[in-house]
Each structure stands twice: as structure tokens, then as C-alpha cells.
Amino acid sequence: MTRFLVGRLLLLVVGLLVASIIVFATLRVLPGDVAQVVAGTQSTPAQVEQLRQQLGLDRPVVVQYLDWITGVLRGDLGRSLVTNGAVGPEIAEKLAVTLPLAGMSLVAALLVGVPLGVLAAVLRRRAGGAVIGFLAQAVAAVPVVWAGMLLIALFAVTLHWLPTQGFPLDGWGEPARAFSSLVLPALTIGAVEGAVILRFTRSATLSVLDADHVRTAAAVGLTRTQALLRHGLPSVALTVLAVLGVQIAGLLVGAVVVEQLFSLPGVGRMLVTDVGRRDVTKVQSELLVLTGLVLLVGFAVDVVHRALDPRQREVGE
Amino acid sequence: MIRRLLTRPTGCFAVVVLGLLVVLALVSLVWTPQDPFRADPFRQWAPPGPAHWFGTDASGRDIASYLLAGTRTTVLVAAGSGVVASVVGIVLTAVGSLTTRWVREGTAVLLDILVAFPTLLTAMLLTAVFGGSLGIVVVSVGLSFGVTIARVARGEIRRIARSDYVVAARASGVGPLGVLTRHLVPNAAPLFTVQLSLAMATAVLAEAGLSYLGYGAGSDTASWGNLLADLQTYIGVHPWSATWPGAAIALVVAALSLLGDAVRDATDPRLTTGDRAARGTAATDRTAGTPGPGGDRAPDADDPATTTPGVTA
Numbered sequence: 296m297t298r299f300l301v302g303r304l305l306l307l308v309v310g311l312l313v314a315s316i317i318v319f320a321t322l323r324v325l326p327g328d329v330a331q332v333v334a335g336t337q338s339t340p341a342q343v344e345q346l347r348q349q350l351g352l353d354r355p356v357v358v359q360y361l362d363w364i365t366g367v368l369r370g371d372l373g374r375s376l377v378t379n380g381a382v383g384p385e386i387a388e389k390l391a392v393t394l395p396l397a398g399m400s401l402v403a404a405l406l407v408g409v410p411l412g413v414l415a416a417v418l419r420r421r422a423g424g425a426v427i428g429f430l431a432q433a434v435a436a437v438p439v440v441w442a443g444m445l446l447i448a449l450f451a452v453t454l455h456w457l458p459t460q461g462f463p464l465d466g467w468g469e470p471a472r473a474f475s476s477l478v479l480p481a482l483t484i485g486a487v488e489g490a491v492i493l494r495f496t497r498s499a500t501l502s503v504l505d506a507d508h509v510r511t512a513a514a515v516g517l518t519r520t521q522a523l524l525r526h527g528l529p530s531v532a533l534t535v536l537a538v539l540g541v542q543i544a545g546l547l548v549g550a551v552v553v554e555q556l557f558s559l560p561g562v563g564r565m566l567v568t569d570v571g572r573r574d575v576t577k578v579q580s581e582l583l584v585l586t587g588l589v590l591l592v593g594f595a596v597d598v599v600h601r602a603l604d605p606r607q608r609e610v611g612e
Numbered sequence: 613m614i615r616r617l618l619t620r621p622t623g624c625f626a627v628v629v630l631g632l633l634v635v636l637a638l639v640s641l642v643w644t645p646q647d648p649f650r651a652d653p654f655r656q657w658a659p660p661g662p663a664h665w666f667g668t669d670a671s672g673r674d675i676a677s678y679l680l681a682g683t684r685t686t687v688l689v690a691a692g693s694g695v696v697a698s699v700v701g702i703v704l705t706a707v708g709s710l711t712t713r714w715v716r717e718g719t720a721v722l723l724d725i726l727v728a729f730p731t732l733l734t735a736m737l738l739t740a741v742f743g744g745s746l747g748i749v750v751v752s753v754g755l756s757f758g759v760t761i762a763r764v765a766r767g768e769i770r771r772i773a774r775s776d777y778v779v780a781a782r783a784s785g786v787g788p789l790g791v792l793t794r795h796l797v798p799n800a801a802p803l804f805t806v807q808l809s810l811a812m813a814t815a816v817l818a819e820a821g822l823s824y825l826g827y828g829a830g831s832d833t834a835s836w837g838n839l840l841a842d843l844q845t846y847i848g849v850h851p852w853s854a855t856w857p858g859a860a861i862a863l864v865v866a867a868l869s870l871l872g873d874a875v876r877d878a879t880d881p882r883l884t885t886g887d888r889a890a891r892g893t894a895a896t897d898r899t900a901g902t903p904g905p906g907g908d909r910a911p912d913a914d915d916p917a918t919t920t921p922g923v924t925a
Contacts, residue, residue: 312726321737436813436866440840441858448851459848482705531724548730555846567825570740578740585733593728 307594314586372580382580393561399544403485410495434490443483443556460558480557484549499534503527540596544589616878623874629867637683646674646679681834692750693815700758705765721765731756744827757811802879809872813865
């Protein structure tokens with residue numbers, strides 16, 4: 296286990312390093328001059344030059360990179376090129392929306408995907424199983440924007456149960472209001488990602504239904520349901536966990552579109568805005584934070600999976 | 613193989629939908645019921661009828677004509693992403709298996725890292741540099757899936773190369789080229805096709821997502837994503853109007869991912885008929901090689917773990 300941990304940790308660190316280099320390098324080949332963009336079209340060449348020195352853009356790219364990355368390691372994500380506001384605190388503030396949204400979406404996706412997936416597998420020879428399988432296929436193909444629109448049309452416009460869009464200005468000051476404004480966005484991501492989890496759960500359960508140990512358990516006196524619940528589901532759970540490593544990345548990234556649709560002040564919406572403004576220093580830190588989260592989740596899921604799966608244990612562990 | 617594909621209901625559905633899409637795209641080159649861009653201030657929000665099959669939108673444009681013109685964009689984005697993914701995938705696979713040991717190991721580690729990057733973030737990065745366009749959609753989806761293909765292919769090629777029939781072929785004097793053309797390529801082809809169809813499905817969703825964010829097709833290009841984005845603004849007044857583009861996108865995406873499943877089922881000799889029946893629809897998840905139940909990091913062809921980082925459009 297120690298060897299596995301060290302190796303996986305190394306991959307995580309190298310991954311973060313590669314991510315930071317790719318993001319930084321890509322943004323620095325920007326066609327057009329960052330200083331020129333910031334200064335605007337009305338500026339004189341002298342002003343642009345002064346701005347370039349002020350922003351440190353005249354230094355070698357490697358120095359600029361090291362400057363940024365040492366700052367990041369100390370917790371300083373730099374300043375916006377456009378507003379000169381500190382990037383770190385702003386991202387932290389937006390994460391207070393994005394992370395709860397991702398968490399709620401995950402819960403919704405699991406609540407939709409796992410029970411229905413098991414059910415679809417158990418009912419494989421009946422109409423019910425086919426219907427669930429068909430619906431999962433259909434929902435997984437729906438663009439998130441449209442899924443969100445349908446939910447808004449149903450729950451906000453027609454039934455008036457939930458707010459359509461927006462987030463309370465005072466953030467989590469009133470937890471109930473903040474929570475209710477995240478329900479529809481979370482359901483939107485949860486439905487689409489849940490459909491994907493459903494299909495994995497179904498296929499994992501199918502292979503477990505015919506597994507020798509489950510059949511034996513049923514043969515020695517357990518009902519088929521007991522056999523499945525006690526001896527089959529642990530391995531299904533492991534498959535779902537493995538899928539989650541990838542799906543949680545999907546949830547975080549899905550937030551980019553959903554935050555825009557529901558006007559939520561999260562990191563995804565911040566990224567979209569800053570990409571539009573070409574605020575390079577903000578974009579590079581936002582992308583690093585988001586990919587960092589994705590890589591961290593992947594790492595955590597791998598470690599948990601490894602710790603739980605008896606088939607992966609080494610001799611003597 | 614084609615016949616086996618068509619006898620499965622999912623395969624048949626996929627082929628019919630995609631065939632229709634291509635035919636409609638060709639038709640739209642020469643004919644649309646009306647000019648897809650002509651705004652008519654006197655015919656806003658017309659209900660579906662003989663004059664406007666799917667009704668009109670906020671500026672009085674004929675939705676049916678616009679959708680028809682948009683099929684071209686969908687076909688181009690899907691096909692383009694498929695081509696880029698193939699080229700990137702093949703090049704990376706070649707580098708990862710034909711070069712010296714150090715380069716191979718380095719490529720393997722790099723692929724393990726790159727495969728974790730979500731497509732949408734790649735797209736946002738490229739958009740920050742070059743501005744939004746359909747080219748960005750094609751390139752970012754193509755790159756993501758090229759990496760996925762190379763990573764999946766690595767495990768598969770290693771497995772095939774160690775298999776008894778390849779060892780036997782080698783022993784009986786078949787050269788490396790013979791092994792490549794007679795054993796490696798035919799055995800790895802289904803996996804490749806599955807990833808390609810997933811890449812194309814993702815591309816269609818990515819176009820919708822990025823166009824919605826304002827970074828996809830320009831407003832002078834008819835695209836399903838643009839139409840969805842336009843109609844989204846009127847969600848309070850005409851909440852159901854987006855059904856047409858939404859359903860069109862969902863239909864094509866479902867067809868593409870079913871095509872992948874059907875190709876795999878029709879070509880994988882390891883699946884018995886019973887398995888095929890039991891499996892039915894498998895998953896289109898959204899990123900690469902998910903560790904299989906055995907926790908083996910090398911993705912398994914049997915596992916429906918194949919996929920697309922969340923360009924949840």
C-alpha cells in the first residue's frame with residue numbers, strides 16, 4: 296500500500312506540474328500582446344511599454360512562470376490584469392457556490408443512478424428493465440443546457456416550486472434560500488450524470504448476478520435478493536466508486552455550463568467571463584484550480600478504491 | 613460485420629439516424645424550406661403549421677429551415693473531431709509503441725496525466741488564446757479523444773502482443789509487419805471505432821455547450837447549439853420552444869453512442885450471444901479508462917468504460 300501511495304502521489308504531483316506548464320505555455324503564445332489588450336486601442340506605444348514593465352511581461356517566460364508558480368505554492372494566485380483585484384480570495388468566494396453545487400449534484404446523481412441501475416439489472420428480462428435502460432440512454436444524450444431548461448420550465452415556470460435563476464446576494468447568509476437556489480442546477484447535472492452512473496451500475500450488477508459466489512449464496516439458502524444485497528453489491532459499489540473518479544470531474548466541469556444557465560456566481564461562470572475578457576492571469580489560476588480539483592478527486596478515489604478492494608491487496612497486507 | 617450491426621435494433625437505429633443526418637446535411641446545401649436567416653417581424657413565435665413546420669422563433673426565423681441548415685455544422689463538427697482524434701490517437705500510439713524504451717515510458721506517464729484533463733477546460737484554454745470558434749470545438753474534442761484512444765490502445769496492444777496467437781504467429785515466422793497488419797490492427801479496430809463514435813457524440817454536445825457559452829459557432833453560422841442558446845433567453849415566455857434543437861441534439865448523440873456500443877458488440881468475439889443479450893445498452897461515460905472492477909488501470913474492452921470528460925453541453 297505504501298508503495299502504491301508513493302507512486303500515485305508522485306503521479307499527482309507530476310500531473311499538477313504538467314497542468315500548470317500546459318496552461319501557462321498555451322496562454323503565453325497568445326496571438327496579440329497581453330499588454331496591448333489591457334492598455335486598450337487608444338494607448339500610445341510608450342504607455343503599452345510602461346504597462347508591460349509594470350505587469351512584468353518583459354521578463355523571460357521561464358521567470359514569469361516561476362514567479363507565478365512560487366506564488367501559487369504560497370497561496371497567492373496573482374492579480375487580475377483587468378481589475379487588479381486579488382484572484383485567490385475571489386476564487387475562494389466562488390468555490391463556496393461551486394463546491395456545494397458539485398456535492399449536491401453528486402448526491403442527486405447517486406440517488407438516481409445506483410438504485411435504478413440495480414433495478415434495471417434485476418429486471419433485465421422484463422419490460423421495466425428495458426424501459427429504464429432506454430430512458431438512461433436518452434437522458435445521457437441530452438445536452439445539459441436543454442435538461443436545465445426543461446427542469447426550469449417544469450419546476451419554476453409551471454409549478455413555481457423553486458426559484459428560476461440566481462443566487463442570494465448575501466451568499467450563504469440565509470442557508471435555506473441559498474440551498475433552494477442550488478436545487479434545480481444540482482438536479483440538472485445530477486440527472487445527466489446519474490444516467491451515466493445508472494448504466495455502469497446496471498452493467499456491473501448484471502455481471503454480479505451471474506457470479507459464482509452470488510449463485511452459491513442463493514443455492515445454500517439465501518433468497519436471490521439477500522444474495523445480491525449481501526454478496527453482490529459490495530463489488531458493484533467498487534465499480535461505482537471507480538466510475539465516480541471520472542464522473543466527479545464531469546460534475547465540476549458541468550458546473551461551467553449550469554452556472555451560466557442558472558446565473559450562479561461560481562468558478563465556472565467566473566472562468567467564462569474572464570475567458571471573454573482575456574484576463575490571462577485570472578484564467579491561468581482558475582484553470583489550475585479546476586484541473587487541480589479534478590486531479591485531486593481522481594487521486595482520492597484511486598486511494599479509497601485501492602484501500603477497499605481486497606483483490607488489490609498485496610500479500611501480507 | 614455490417615450485417616450483424618444492422619440486425620441489432622440499436623445498431624439499426626444508429627445507422628438510420630446518422631444516415632438521415634448526412635442526407636439532410638446534403639439536402640440543406642441545395643434546398644431549405646425557407647431562408648434560415650430571414651427574420652420576419654410579423655411572424656414571431658408562429659406555432660408549428662404547414663407554412664412553418666416547427667414554428668418560428670423570436671425574430672420570426674423558420675425553425676425547421678434553421679435546423680436543417682444546422683445539420684451541416686453538426687456533421688462537420690462530428691466528422692472533424694473524429695479525424696483529429698484518429699490522427700492524434702494513431703500518432704501517439706505509434707510513438708508509444710514503436711520508439712525507444714525511454715520515450716515509450718515517458719509517453720505512457722504523459723498519457724496517464726493528460727487523460728484526466730476535461731475536454732471543456734481544454735476548450736476554454738484554447739478559447740482564451742484564439743477566441744471562440746467551431747475549430748476550437750473540433751481541436752479540443754479531437755485532442756482529448758486522441759489521448760484516450762492512445763491510452764486505451766496501449767493496454768489493448770500489450771494484451772494482444774502477449775496473446776497465444778501472436779506468439780504462435782511469431783514462432784511460425786510471421787514478421788513484425790505481418791503481426792501488425794494481420795493481428796494487431798484487426799483486433800484493435802473495434803476499440804478504435806468505439807472511441808471514435810464517442811468522440812463524435814461528445815463533439816456534438818460540446819458544440820451545443822460552447823455555443824451556449826458564446827464561444828462556439830459564430831452567429832452567422834446556423835448551428836443547433838446557437839438555436840438552443842437563442843431560445844434559452846425566452847425560457848420564461850416560451851419554455852417548450854427549445855424542444856426541437858434539444859431533441860435533435862439528443863437524437864444524434866444517442867445514435868452515435870449506440871453506434872459505438874453496437875460496433876463493439878457486433879465485433880467482439882469474446883462476447884457470447886448470451887452476453888450480448890444481457891448487456892443491451894452499455895455506457896457512454898465521460899472520460900477515459902475507468903479502472904475496471906479488478907482495479908486494473910488498463911481499460912478493458914469488455915468494460916463499458918470508455919468515454920468523455922464532461923463536456924456536458
